[in-house]
Amino acid sequence: MRLWGAALILTACLGAGLLRAASARRRMETLRGLCGALELAEGELETRLTPLPELVWLLAGRSSGQTGDFFRLLDASFGFLGAEDFAALWSRAAATALSSLNSADREELARLGQILGRYELDRQLGALEACVRALRGELEAARVRYPGDRRLSLGLGAAAGALLIVVLY
Amino acid sequence: MDGFERALELLPGRLRQRAERFRGTGVEELRLRTGRPPTALIDGREREVDGAPVTRQELLLLLEKATGASLHTAAPALAEGFLSYRGLRLGLCGEALVRDGELAGFRDFRSAAIRIPRECRGVCDGVMDSLYGGGYENTLVISRPGGGKTTALRELIRKLSDRGLRVAVVDERNELLAAGGTGEGFDLGAHTDVLTGAPKARGALWLLRGMNPQLLAMDEITRREDLEAAAQAAGCGAWLLASAHAADLDELKRRPLYRELLELGLFQRLLVISGTGGARRYRVERLAE
Structure with missing residues (x-):
């Protein structure tokens, strides 16, 4: 019985470590998806002057995971335009759909939402470029940190489990 | 959906509610000026829609709705001083933006006039x-x-x-x-x-x-x-x-x-x-x- 209990504690702690590593991986996937989508948005705006509702619909169809959820949610919320401004709709969709991002990532996106569709084209393109650069920087940093972080998460999980077993038994 | 309905659709919440009562009165235009009460033009005379003044934020919301949050697509029309929204003409006024001696749009908006088209069969x-x-x-x-x-x-x-x-x-x-x-x-x-x-x-x-x-x-x-x-x-x-x-x-x-x-x-x-x-x-x- 004690052996079973120790095994369960160790598995639970290792699981927690794995979950932490998985959440870092999800953030990287979301950042990658967002960078791709925002680069596509930059191209659409620059070459076709695509209106935002059409652009968001396009991005919703071409993105997957949390990025896809974000653009789909934003697409659905265009009906509220006029009652709320676009920046508010953008931030709310980001807060709801992009749960794997940290607060700094979301702030970066919120800054972009305040400029998109509101100012002249050059300023919007500049904001898109700056946002992509910042998110790509975060993605690179996360990618470099990921193997170490993953080992650390698993190690900490295993160590916490072992410590708990020693304390309890 | 008639012209008046489309004009209501453009208005931010409070103004929409107040303007509803002018349905069927032959409104020709709805006029919004920041710091002044909104008015409806009926038979050539402006009547107050609501006593409370229009805010700058309300005017910006109206503009965002009219452009579909896409000012970049509306830039050529803005340079002419008006926007089209589903058959309505939205005239704008404010601080003009001039580039190379030409009107390029607006730096800031102070008023808007929504002209409501009407079909009057038999007038001619x-x-x-x-x-x-x-x-x-x-x-x-x-x-x-x-x-x-x-x-x-x-x-x-x-x-x-x-x-x-x-x-x-x-x-x-x-x-x-x-x-x-x-x-x-x-x-x-x-x-x-x-x-x-x-x-x-x-x-x-x-x-x-x-x-x-x-x-x-x-x-x-x-x-x-x-x-x-x-x-x-x-x-x-x-x-x-x-x-x-x-x-x-x-x-x-x-x-x-x-x-x-x-x-x-x-x-x-x-x-x-x-x-x-x-x-x-x-x-x-x-x-x-």
Whole structure:
């Protein structure tokens, strides 16, 4: 019985470590998806002057995971335009759909939402470029940190489990 | 959805609720000025919609709704001082943005006027015989701004088209057809082809080449290019139907562009609209050859 209990504690702690590593991986996937989508948005705006509702619909169809959820949610919320401004709709969709991002990532996106569709084209393109650069920087940093972080998460999980077993038994 | 419904759709929440009570009262325009109560123009007189003043944020929300949160697509229209939203004309005013000596748009907005298009079937019934009883002739419809030119033009197009004439319309600002998001719009007749959103001069040539119209209609000749397009259309054998801002022939003659238009002898008939609201009067004048 004690052996079973120790095994369960160790598995639970290792699981927690794995979950932490998985959440870092999800953030990287979301950042990658967002960078791709925002680069596509930059191209659409620059070459076709695509209106935002059409652009968001396009991005919703071409993105997957949390990025896809974000653009789909934003697409659905265009009906509220006029009652709320676009920046508010953008931030709310980001807060709801992009749960794997940290607060700094979301702030970066919120800054972009305040400029998109509101100012002249050059300023919007500049904001898109700056946002992509910042998110790509975060993605690179996360990618470099990921193997170490993953080992650390698993190690900490295993160590916490072992410590708990020693304390309890 | 009629014009008033579309105008309500544009208004931010509080203003929409307050403006609802003007449904069915023949509102011609809704006017919003920051720091002032919103008003509705009915029978040529402005009436307060709500006592509370319009805020800058409300005006920005209206603008965002009208442009679909896409100011970049509206930039050329803004440089002309107005936007089109599902067949409504949204006139804007504020601090102008000037680039290279040309108006490029607005730095800030202070007021907006939403003009609501109306279909008034039969308004031209009384003048159809004097206009076209002896055959078709090029006709210019004139009135003061907001005097009912577009409504009359729309009605003449429908009548002539339903008589079997092939009509092509250059509807630069989508005011004649006033098509909404789903493509519905006013009835412009069974034999009418409408080109919306294209500049008049280019659009007229396009229609003359592609659609072989018997009559070419265009709203508001305001620029030299429009005048040149009208001259070109007349030279191609199509009848002309257009409108211009002037209260009467004397005022038309006083304006350099219109004086030139008259000197070219493009139009033979003048439909003059005077009065306001339900008391509009329509008078046909023959222009000297």
